[in-house]
Every structure is written in structure tokens, then in C-alpha cells.
Amino acid sequence: MNVAVPTQKLKPNDFASDQEVRWCPGCGDYAILKAVQRTLPDLDVAKEKYVFVSGIGCSSRFPYYMSTYGFHTIHGRAPAFATGIKITNPDLDVWLVTGDGDGFSIGGNHMLHVLRRNVDMQILLCNNEIYGLTKGQYSPTSGEGLRTPSSPTGSVDSPLKPLVFALGSGARFVARGYDTQKNLPDVFKRAHAHKGTSLVEILQNCIVYNDAVFDDVLARDVAADKQIHVEHGKPLIFGTDKNKGIRMNTKTLTLEVVTVGENGITEEDILVHDETNKALATMLAEMDGPDLPVALGVLYCNPSATYEQAVESQMAEAKAKSSAPSLDALLREGHTWEL
Amino acid sequence: MNVAVPTQKLKPNDFASDQEVRWCPGCGDYAILKAVQRTLPDLDVAKEKYVFVSGIGCSSRFPYYMSTYGFHTIHGRAPAFATGIKITNPDLDVWLVTGDGDGFSIGGNHMLHVLRRNVDMQILLCNNEIYGLTKGQYSPTSGEGLRTPSSPTGSVDSPLKPLVFALGSGARFVARGYDTQKNLPDVFKRAHAHKGTSLVEILQNCIVYNDAVFDDVLARDVAADKQIHVEHGKPLIFGTDKNKGIRMNTKTLTLEVVTVGENGITEEDILVHDETNKALATMLAEMDGPDLPVALGVLYCNPSATYEQAVESQMAEAKAKSSAPSLDALLREGHTWEL
Amino acid sequence: MNELNIKADSVADNRTAVPSVVIRFAGDSGDGIQITGSRFTDTTALAGNDLATFPDFPAEIRAPVGTTFGVSAFQINFGARSIETHGDEPDVLVALNPAALMVNIARLRKGGSIIVDTGSFNARNLKKAGYETNPLEDGSLDGYKILEVDVSKNVLEAVKEFGLSQKEGLRCKNFWVLGLVYWIYGRDRKDTIDWLRAKFAKRPDIADANIAALNAGHIFGEAAELSDSVGLFSVGKAEMKPGLYRTVTGGEALAWGLVAGSQLAGLEAFFGSYPITPASPILHSLAKLKQFGVKTFQAEDEIAAICSAIGASYAGALGITSSSGPGIALKGEAIGLAISTELPLVIVNSQRAGPSTGLPTKTEQSDLYQSVYGRNGDAPLVVLAAHGPSDCFEVAIEACRLATKYMTPVMLLTDGYIGNAAEPWLIPTIADREPFTVEQRTDPEGYEPFNRNPETLARPWAVPGTPGLEHRIGGIEKADGSGHISYEPANHQTMTDLRRNKILGIARDIPEQKPEQGESTGKLAVIGWGSTYGPISRAVSNKLKEGKSVAQIHLRHLWPLPANLGDLLKGYDTVIVPEMNDGQLKTVLRDQYLIDARPVTKVTGQPFKITEIEDAIDFALEN
Amino acid sequence: MNELNIKADSVADNRTAVPSVVIRFAGDSGDGIQITGSRFTDTTALAGNDLATFPDFPAEIRAPVGTTFGVSAFQINFGARSIETHGDEPDVLVALNPAALMVNIARLRKGGSIIVDTGSFNARNLKKAGYETNPLEDGSLDGYKILEVDVSKNVLEAVKEFGLSQKEGLRCKNFWVLGLVYWIYGRDRKDTIDWLRAKFAKRPDIADANIAALNAGHIFGEAAELSDSVGLFSVGKAEMKPGLYRTVTGGEALAWGLVAGSQLAGLEAFFGSYPITPASPILHSLAKLKQFGVKTFQAEDEIAAICSAIGASYAGALGITSSSGPGIALKGEAIGLAISTELPLVIVNSQRAGPSTGLPTKTEQSDLYQSVYGRNGDAPLVVLAAHGPSDCFEVAIEACRLATKYMTPVMLLTDGYIGNAAEPWLIPTIADREPFTVEQRTDPEGYEPFNRNPETLARPWAVPGTPGLEHRIGGIEKADGSGHISYEPANHQTMTDLRRNKILGIARDIPEQKPEQGESTGKLAVIGWGSTYGPISRAVSNKLKEGKSVAQIHLRHLWPLPANLGDLLKGYDTVIVPEMNDGQLKTVLRDQYLIDARPVTKVTGQPFKITEIEDAIDFALEN
């Protein structure tokens, strides 16, 4: 007899597995792991329902460090495994951990389709803008010109913006945070609360191969002016003095930063965040300097039917139509004859 | 000795190969083929420079019917082949023909990356919202609820919008047309003129497996009210009486249809198409009824450096640095000793 | 309609009794040839014949009317004796247009019969078919028995009372011809009429017109003096096991077998697939079986398809995926993961002619190498092959049994030929079968993910959602027992050995190999696998009748091979291996048993002819 | 710095002359072990020894300090005679921390020497390494010669004048130890000092500190009475072909060979790849060679990588792609297309331990099945294998030659061991080599895409951009000659035969197989391929010296096999096949020649030891 332990009684540490964590000292993944372990006890889910699925990459080692069910699969394909798992058993609480290479280089197609289908799961993208595990080649999110062993004279690829891509693929929930962000568990909780695929991009520092790449956004001295923490229903205001705001220039149909109190700008002019507005979310997701801040928080949340529920209801309907389905009867349907 | 035939002297028929066209009678692909054959003579490109690349699908048989160089590759991978071709020889004029399954189901990842990299080529997407060649299963662009042999109780996938996806992937040129559209060659010419990846979605009728699926947009009696032909710098006006327009609702940040002359609406209120504005292009690409018309024409054209040119200039730089590079010298660089 | 007309025609005195007949119906894709074939099949089955069929579709979806590449054909071999193949050479060719004649005439038995619709032999159609002169007039068909009928005209005449358009009327051509052929073989029309009524329940006018055409064709036969041209025949009942029968294609049987297998295992089935010719019919069949708890998932590609199926197995269902050669190639990496994580998985490969895209609508057996050897690393799995349409059902069940009992991927090989071909099937009763219910682990006591059942070497299947069994698996090498990541050199050897031995051990759990025909020792063994069963079987039985020392051995289990196979094969002086590939099973046999197994290969996209195997037997016995 | 100090130490009277030595440097990943190893390698090469090296990285990028899984090691075997392997058992183990001792002690030769940094043997590190008691004190190292030095302290002392932080200072530990080891073997420090100066040109303080550490280690050696503990040795010059040498790793040699091959073919090289361990170094090397017209493309995945390379070949360049097992598995479908369209392509497979993700940093030869058999359809291609670091250069050129001459994909097998291992290389001169310039078709007269060269059976290579040669190709079966799509049954047979015969015909264009050592007939042949060359070679030569009747046969061409191989092998009573897999070449040999080739397998992620092969030889000769 197995008795399920109510998760509520569990502590973050109860979600740590017995395996030694083997990321480089100082890797941003540690903080993300901790944030997840701090999140789960607060969710109303039995521990044995959690399944962590990943592909291949430093970040994809994640499941080994969780004491939940875990499946470390193959490079780029985690969304497909997760889809099979969730369709098979919609009761499971599926979390997918991926990297910018795993999720958006080799895995871009599966990412597109899981988002489009809206299979209920949380996808945590550890975006370090580099291939960590294979020792530092540029990734699809690397900045143009980045010099790496495979781009000694600078990458000529133009970088992908994962959240913009996700919205283009039909995602119903996208959010952004960074590894050491205090309230990262809150973002995870929002992602979890959203029924359907939730994509959380986490800016993650790779101390070995791409150290400090997010410093122009995350460094203490610039943070207030280079980040905007968006919240549904609240004006898009940021800055050290909380007086900068995002305005829609209706002439050019672009977002721009304005200062409240300057040039006659009032709070009225500042956009109010509407997380159900896809166009706004797309524009917010696009922002990445130099003039515009990087948007953090829940950029888009606009739930719609989930895939596995649609599958379930078609099943239920089919079963309702034929109450005690018999394969033997099926084989005897149609044209038969006795010899 | 081979003498290149100046293409200008060629006629559409000179681009037809000697192979019998084997699409179903009435298939929309015929019209697309003709439109391409009508386009090429007007371009300033020597015939031997054209390369048509495709994947697998009804539409992907396209290259066989062209008298140019052609490569019918494998399912979904045409963008990767085309990328290799173009990087190897940037002089070639590369056209890629794909279907909604080939390009956006199995091939979605390569589509993403070719668009992101902006390799100079024209991509013609024959979107019939079905898998034609494999006899009629639903595709990623099929409408929800579509009943097909693989979805007998209706598809539960939510459909992808190829142009929205493309913009999310970083595309610099997206346009839309339909198979029998008179001025389709003009759209192709714009795509060709754009240096970088140009994606043209062509609504294509599959008479056998998805007949009339675009009738709610293309049928004669509804066409004027259900289509809007966008043109850079021109107001977004449409309708039988040319009095409907697209307005940006600045409160909800959504597009809406208004009638000029009603409720105090004037031409001033109507958005003017700016094909360099990505946010606008994304919103236009999203439109597909019921209230909003489907946008046709060039939705987005905002050129940027192409991939193969960046590769070329890195090569040129490297070559400039070492004027007569010798492999023998390279092998003798660094630490050597004589025995 | 006259009640008397639709009764079975009594064997007329002037009918020649024949043991078996091969008819090939051919016409334009739009002529309804496949429907004609399947109606004839049902009626023939009802008449008590054994039979085998071969639908031969054009590669194009719907090629332009009248072209040679738009020709669709359906071949049936039926007889008063057991029937193994769809027949080497048709006795009768029905050609509804010149292109159908052009494409098929070379197959016809010398002296065979041809029924042509002269109404379609106009200049335009002749030209489209590539004829410079009319073959009906230029003597090129001398030596065949020809029945020339203006079917088109006759049909329009027969259906005119129903007020159809000319186009709709001509669509009844196939039933007119069917009526005529029924007369020739003394067949009952009732079943066809019932079928038409049911099929066109909402369009009774169409049903009536087709029935009228059927009857008109029949009457035409009665009136014409056919014994002078194509003749009249009777084909008696075959001796078949008594019971309830139906016809079944390989695709259907496979789909049902997978459902049966998962039911016997006590599991839900999850089927992840991506459409591809000729594998798609299995997806289509299963998509209709939601009431049995079968979940079908049309993935974005073959990789996602197999990964979703592995995910499903991980989550406790029986994961199944299906494709054809190029798609299976894409699954190689993921198959390795299923092998490494030791999860059950059934991989169905409906083979088609390769390499690369190859000939998608043509059949071949050239994926055996890929099945046995086609992955990175030392990556053994189970390989099974079905030998005919109804056998697909049994092999699918066996695949489910082995996959779940041994926690292993199983590759199930079928091919385009088997998938589309139909044969009569003595309907089995699943309720009577011994279930092989899977026990998933629930007890946390002493649980380790890679602690094995000492007999099967299978690891326990612990499904997410089970309290206390939380664990992690993946594709990196795992420590024997605990399953933790292990880079320990000795452990990798241990695990490689265990994975190999688990699969090889299955040889103890499968039947000993016995010859299908012939003695267990002798001059020559003909060993085959898969869809070559029919022609090999008939060829060997013919040669046995001639008194030759020859035996037929047919493999269902290709990896591991049956434990006694090596000894069995060594009992013959010579072993030949007919395969529809360039010699793949022969590699496995030579490697395993060091016997001089000699390849007999055919790579034309077409099944072997019986005579080809007979010739190979003669050659082997003489050389 | 004293000028005298950096001169080579003359062979001290108390040095023991030894024919060869194996040293294993081991420490934490952060200790700079790989740099130590490569400096020692260069100095040893300069001293005229033959040598072989084996860098042994941890699987993790940067594991926590002091852990066993964070241990990095570098082994070098150098001698006054020819050296084939990195050595079965180290004579000397340098252990910079307890974890390094823990992980490596079992490899050390009984009675071997250990140099430990006692400064790192504190309680914390001992615990991290899993020691319950201090091995330096608990007698567990009895039987070894131990030199205990507080390296940490000595180093800090030596570098203190440079004002480095403690952390920076300790980073010089490796050079201190190197200085000590140089003294033990009487080696010159000049080369290392030059290297340090060049390397840290911008940080002269770091350079100086490391040089000071190097010298301090050396001086320590001079002062300490080492002959009593680890001893002092001299290793004379090896007899090596005269000429200019460098050290080279397999990865570098392969990259340069590909460039050389494309130059000899007169083509630009296009390299499409996706990073994967252990294949990435080839991408990294080639990315730096743009000046040679090499275009490298980091694709989004392995499928795009190979497809881009095929596209490049189609467009007239020499398309090359590269990966390791799981990535090669993904390329299977596209390889089929290259086979079907008959385009040149080089596919480099840097094998690693499988199945699935396996042990990415460990070596194996288990992708031979996948190479020869791993695709859908009958899909033959050329398979070559390199047997050592410098051989990669030659095999890469051969791959380019065959791919372009025969218009075929060539699979080039190397492995993680070869890729990272280094050896001295007599630098070849490309300018002296016979080019094999490719002629691409330009003449439209009589051009047909699948009209073949009657001798090679290669089809013409007509490149887009060439006027008058416009044509279409694809993966559907093509008509012999015209290349149009053809569903013609006989044509598919013809094309299958042609594709097979083209590849088999290459056997006429490759050298006859000769034994590397031993006679062409005899009791036992040891046949191998790839990186088992070293241990097999040494084992056979040892056994030959013992007077045993044994020969070594080593294959470069795995498919097609050399024309005379069957006859050659039949000249031996017994054939054994040592492979770092579960017996893959043995399958090919048994199939092809029906000889009882016996597998000798090892699947631990580690190369064979010489003694393991010797044991197998003895066993085979006795049984």
C-alpha cells in the first residue's frame, strides 16, 4: 500500500533528489532549480504527479536533481515526450525544462507545435544564449557578432526572440524572468495556474561560456531603467524614479519610452498592461533595448481549450456512443460469411 | 561552349519542362505554376541561374515542371538544402516551393531558421490546409474540427497562421495571395526584388481533399468584403463600395473594421499600410474573419543584411588577411621540430 | 427488377470447371476499379472460394483522365483450392480504356482473355495511352481471346431511365462490367445489390442506376455467346476451415491486432504517427477506435510521433508508432532512447521501395538492415514480420506481448503489398485468448528502476503518478540496478551485455522454427520472411508435388531468431533466401550460422511471381 | 632567471635508461592538467621520442572542485622505440588532489610511482573524494613508490614575488609539477618557457609566475634525493623517419585532411554541422580556415546540417557534414537522398559510446552497423575508418577522392579517442600530392543526368549556373539515363543494381589488403579497424617476438572491403576481430566471406589494453 504524501506538508528540500548537482559553480541553473523547489510545495499537487521532462543540455540535467518523476530524453524532443505523457495521463503535472539550443535550435519545431496545440504543461526555458554543454558555441538566441569556437569571426545569425516566436506559434501564456529573480516562484505559479502550455523564458547566466551576457539588463546599476516588470491592469511604468512609461505611438504604431511629467506626458498616456492582448504582448516581447527596456513578468495569458482535454472529450463521446465496446463485435461488423 | 540565353527573350512556356504535369485536374497548383512561369521572363536573371528546390507533397512536385535547375528533396527539409545551395553560390536565384505540411509540420524548424537567418530566396507556400499527397489528413493549417481520415471526429489542433509564425521567427518579407489571383506574378516579383528570405503564402485549392475551403474568402460574391489588398502607403480600405477600412482601436490595441461615412468615420481614421512596420504586419497577418477581412499583398517588407552576404564578407576578410593561403604553411605553423 | 435475375446462376452445362482464376480489372483512376475489385472479392468470398487480392493504385492522387500513369488496377486470384498469392499472370484482363490495356497487357497470360470497352477506344484516348494504331484492329492482340463491348453505350442505355447526367451515368460502367464478369463465373449479384443500396441510401437514384447497370451487364452476358470468346466458367468452393469469415486488409488487421494486443496486456494504446504512404491506413483505422481507449496522435513529424509514443509508454500506456522507410530512418535516434531506457514500444514499419523517397506506392522488404542494425551504438531490439494480411493481426499481438513482457521496443515489419492486399479471414475471438496482463510496479519496497526480473531480464515498469516510486531515467548510461547516471567503465559493459542478453533470451519464449512445408532436412530450404510467403509457399508446394526435396521455412521472428533455426538450416544441403531487397536476411543468416545462404533477390517494386521462385528452386537444386 | 637552468639536463649518471614510460597527470578540472599534458607532449616530441597521448576529460563542464567526477587526466606514453598506444598502465601517476588519486590509482602499474600534492590532502578534500582515511597514511598505497610534496605551499613560495592572489598563485601548481617531472626525465624547459611567454604575452606577470613555478619544481627535483623514491630516468631518442614534425590530434588532422582533399579535388569545401561531443572540434578547426575557401555552417540541427551539405554538393562544392552517433542517426533519411541522387558527400562520424546519449565523452566503435546498414532501402555507400590521429588526415583525403570520383556519400569513421589523442606527425606536403581534380560537366551535348561513366559508373556532376544543363533530380526513383521519375519495375532493379555495383566497383580502386605485421598466411589473423590499431599493433608485435604465428590486418576501407580480403583471411586458421563494440565488423566479415571470424569485444568506453589483445591472441591460438 502506498500512501500519497500531501505535497503541502513538503518543503523545498523534499524536492531535491539524492544526486549531486553537477553544474559549474556559479551557474544560473542553481538558482532556477531552487526557485522550482520553492514553488512546488505551494501547489496543490501530490508529489507523485509531478513529471519533469527535459532534452539535452546543461539545463536539461534538471530532472536528475528533482526527487519527482523525471525523464531526461533526447536533444530537442522534450515537447513531444511531454505531449505523449500528458495525453496519456492528463492527471500528471508536467514540467518541461529546456535550453535555448535544445528548445529553439534542434527543438524549434516541437516547440512550435506544443505551443500551437496548447498541451497543458509548464515550459521553463533556461536561456543563456549559448550552447553550454557542448562547450560554448553560439545558439539561436546569441547576439549577432558573438565570437565562439564555431564563430571565430563572429556569428552572422540574427538572434531569435523566444517569446515573440512563441506568440507567433500561437502560445497562450508567455512570461519572462531571470535566474536569480526573487519572485521567480511567483512567475512559475502563474505559469502553473494557466491551463495550457505556459512558456517561461528565464535569462540564465552561463558563467563559463557566456558570462554576464545579460548584465546590460540585469546589472544592479542599470536594472531599474532596463527592466520593466509588467502586471496585468497596471500601467507600464518603470525606471529608478518610477517615472518612465511605455506609450503607443499611434502614428508609427510602435512602442516608445516616455517620461511622465516631461513634455506634457501624464500617466494617462502610459499603456496599461493587458495580458490578454496578443498584439501588445508581441510588442512587449520584442523589446530589448537599446531604447526600450526588457519586459519581465507575465506578458501574455489568454487561456483557451487544452489539447489533452479535447482529446479526452472526444474519447468520452466515443465511449458514450458505444457503452461496452467489444473488439470481437467490431471484427464481426460489416461483411462476414459463415463457411 | 555554352552561351547563356538572355532570359528576357524567353516566354512563360520556355520555363515549362518536358514532363507531363501530374496534379489532379482542377488543382490550384496549376495556376501557381503558370504564375511562376509568367514571372520569370520578366526578371533580369539568366535561365541557368534559377534553382527550384522543394520538399515532398503535391506542391513539392513543382520543380519537375520547370525547365530550370530543380531539386525535389525530402519532406520538410527544403530550406536547409536551399541554404546550402545559396551559401555555396550566392549567384544562384533560389526558389523554394513547399506545402503547409512540408513547410510547417515536419519542416517548421527549418522554416523558422531560414527566415531568422534571412538567406536570400523566395519561398512559395502552397497552403491548401491539407496533406494532399498522402490523401487528405489534416495539416497544421487545417481548421479546427476538420474531419479527415486521421481526425474522423474532427481535428482538435488549433491552426497555425503561417505568416504570423514567420514574423515571429524574424521574417523580413511576408506576403499573401491565392492560386488564381491575376496579379500573383506581381507579388512574386516583389518577393524576388526583396533581398533576403521572402515568404509568399498562396491560398491554394485542393479540389480533391479540401475543396472550396477558401470560398468564404475567395468566392466571387464575398471577395470584396472578405479580402483587403494592402499596398504600402495606401489606406487600408476595402469592400464592395470601397468604404470599409481598418482602424486601430487605441483603447483595446486591436484592429477593427469601420465604415467611412458612418458614425463620423473619415478616411483620416483609417490606417495607412506601412509595410516596414512589424507590429502592423503581425496584426494584419492575424486577421482571418469573421469580422476582419483576410489581408492579401505584401504585408511586410523590411530588408536587412542577408545571411549569404555576411558569410561572403567574412570569407573575403579572411582571404584579404592571408593573401595566398597555403595549407602546407598552415600545417607548419605553431610548434614543429625537425628530426 | 426481376427476383429471378438476382439468384445465383446455376452452373450452366457449358461452364468449364476450373480450379482457380486470376482476373485483373483495370481502368482510369476515376472508373471505380477498386470498388469493382472489392465487390468482386466479397462475392467471391461468399461463394466459398479462397482468394487473394492486390490493389495496384497509381502513384498520383488523381492523374489526368486517360493517361497511362492514371491507370488503376485490382487483381484477384480465387479458387477452389487454397490461394497464396494474387496470381502471377491474369487469366482475364478487363480494360476499361486504352491506357489500361497498354499498361497491363504484358502481364496477361498468353492466350488469356481481354474484355475491352470499345466505347473508350477513340483516337484521343488511344493517343493519350501512347498507341499509334488501334490495338483492337492492328492484330497486336492476336493470340488472346477478346470480348469487345461498347460498355459506355450499353451503360448509358441501361441507366437512362434514372435521369442521370451523362457523366454520372458513365460512372456506372464498372458495375456493368461487374455484372458481366459475374455471369462469366456464375456469381450471385445479391450481395453487391445490398451493398449498393446501403452505400447510396441517401441517393437511391444512384443505387438504382448502378444496380441496373449490374443487371444489364449480366443480361448482356447471358445473351451473348460467350463460350466462343472468353468462355464461361465455374470455380468450386475451396476447402476452408469452417467458421465466420470476413475479408481483411493487412492495414486493418494490423490496427485491430494492436488494439487486441493492448487489451490482452490490459493497457490503453497510444498511437503516435505522421502520415506516410503506405503506412497511413493504420492511423486511419485506429483513429476510428476511440471507444476502445485508443488514443491516436497525429504528430508534427516522425520524430515527434515516436517520442510521444515513448512518452506514453513512460506514462503507462502501450506506446505505438508507425511509419514507412524514410520515416523510420528519422526515428533511429529515439529508438535508441527507448532501448536505453527499456520502455515498451511497438514500431510498425510499412515498408516501401527505397532508397530515399523511392517508389512510395510500390512494395519492398528493404528495411530489414535498418530494423536489425540501423541505430547508433549497440542497440538491440526485437524484429518481427507479418507474412500476409490476416497474419498482421497475430504479429501485432505478438509485438505487444514481447514489448511489454521484456520492456523493449519491437519493430514490426509489414509492407505496402500486405497492407493493401485483402484475403478471407476466419475471424478470431479475442475473448478466448489468454491475456498477458502487464503488472506495473506499485510497491516502493526495494524498488530500483533497473533491478531486473531474473528470468526475463525486464526492468520494472513504474508509472508516474504512483506514490513512492519517483525516479529519473534518461539516455545516458545507467548504473545497473539504481539507474543513476554512471560513467563507470565496467557498468557500461554490464549494461550492454544485459541489453543484448535480454533480447537474445527472448529466443526461449518464441516457438521453435518448423518448416511450413517439406521435411526438416533435405536438399534445399527456401527461407523467407514477410510478404514473400505467398509465392514461396505456392512454389514450394508445386515443387514438392514434382517430388523435389525442398522445404519452406518462413520467419516471423527475425530478431532474435528462433533458437533452433541454425540447426534446422544446417540440415539442408542448400539454403536460398528469396527477398524483395538486395539480400538483407541473407546477411543475418550468414553472420549467425555461417551457412552459405544464397540470396534470390528482386527489387522491382513488385512481389515475386511463383514462377520466379520455382526457377530459383530449380536452379538451386541443379547447381 | 639563470640561463644555465633552462638548458637540457645532461643525462645524469644516476639516471636509469628506460625504453618507454607512461605518465598520467591527474587533478581537478581547474588544475590545468590538459595544459600540463600538452606541454609535456611537445617537450617530449622535441626530445625525439615517439609518443601517444590520451586526454581524459570529465563528463561535466566544470564539476565542483575536489569531486571525483571533476577529475581531469592526461596520459602520455613516450619512448625510445615506436609507440602505438597511450599505454595500458601508467608507470607514474601525478595526483594533484585526493579525488585524482581515488579515480586513477587502480590503473597504476603495481610498483609504479605516485607524486602527490600533500597540500591538497586535507580533510575536506579527502571526504569529497570519498576517502574515509588518508591513503597517504593508512598504508593502502604500500607497494607503490610515493613522492609526497606540498606542491601548493612550494608554489605559493615560488610565485610570491609576482604579487598574485592566492588563487592565481595556486593556478601555477601544474607548472611546478611539470618542472619536477622534467627533472625526473631530464627534459629541457626552454620550449615550455617560450610557450608561456607567447601565451601570456599580455600578462607577463602570469607568464613569469608560471615560469618561476616551473623552475622551482625543477630545482626541487634537483635538490631532493629522487633516486630513492620515484627515481631518475632517461629515455633515448626513437628511430623515426627524418623530417619536420608536429603533434596533431585526430580532430585537427581530420579538419586539415578535409581541406587538403577538397583542394586536391579542386573544389570549395562546405561544412554543415551541429555541435555534438566529441565531433565539435572538427567544426571549430574548420571555422578558422575561411581563407581556404572553407565555408562552415552551424545548422539548427543535424538534419539541416546534412541537407545543407547535400545542397552545397548539388551547387558544386564538396559538401561535408559531421556528427557523432545520435546525430548520425538523425541523418539517415538524408543520406538516402544523397545516395539516390548520387551526389558527393563526406559524412564524418566521431563515434562515442552508445546506445542513445550513452557516454558522450567516452569512446566506442559501435556505429559500424549504422554506417554500413543503417538506412531505409537498399542504400549502399562507402565506409572508411581512420586508425589514429595522424591517419585522420590521409583518410579524410581518401574520403574526398572517393566521394567526388564516384559521386557518392562516404562515411568516415573516427572516434572520441582518436579525435582528442595526439601523436607526432611527419608533416606531409600537399603541394607534392597528385591532385584528383574533379571535372564538372559543362557540355550540353548528349548530357543526361544519369548517364554514367562506364568505368566508375559515376553520373556527371552538372552544377546549377551552367547554361544548357538544366535538369531536375530528387529522391524518387529515376530512369536510368534521363533521370526522369520512373515507376518502371525493371528500371528500379537496374538502378538498384547500378547503385550497388558502383560502390562495389570501388574495390578495384583501393589498395589490396596487406597484413600490417606477420605473414600473409598462418595460424591467426587479428583483424581490426579504427582506433584499436595501437593496442592490436603492439600486442601482435609482442606475440610475433614470442614467435607466435599471428598477423595483424587493419582495415581502412570497410565498405566496400578490399577485393582480396576474403582470400587473405582464408589463409589463416583462425580470425579474431577485436572491436570496441558488441561485434559489428565480425558480422560484415562473416556475411561476406563465411569465415568463422570470432569477436573480441570491449564496451567500457575505454580503449583496449595491449594485454587484453595479447590474452585474446593467446586464447585464440590455444583454442
Ligand SMILES: Cc1ncc(C[n+]2csc(CCOP(=O)(O)OP(=O)(O)O)c2C)c(N)n1
Ligand atoms: C542529437 C544531438 N545533437 C547534438 C547534441 C549535442 N548537444 C547537447 S546539448 C546541446 C546544446 C545545448 O544548448 P542549450 O540547449 O542552450 O543548453 P545549455 O547547455 O546551454 O543549458 C548540444 C548541441 C546531442 N546531445 N544530441
Ligand SMILES: Cc1ncc(C[n+]2csc(CCOP(=O)(O)OP(=O)(O)O)c2C)c(N)n1
Ligand atoms: C519523412 C517523410 N514523412 C512523411 C512523408 C509523407 N508525406 C509526403 S507529402 C506529406 C504532406 C504533404 O502535405 P503538404 O506539404 O501540405 O503538401 P500538399 O500535398 O498538400 O501540396 C506527407 C506527410 C514523407 N514523404 N516523408
Ligand code: SF4
Ligand atoms: S557550462 Fe554554463 S550553463 Fe553549463 S553548467 Fe556551466 S555555467 Fe551552467
Ligand code: SF4
Ligand atoms: S490532391 Fe489536392 S493538392 Fe494534390 S494534386 Fe490533387 S488537388 Fe492538388
Ligand SMILES: [Mg+2]
Ligand atoms: Mg543554452
Ligand SMILES: [Mg+2]
Ligand atoms: Mg497541403
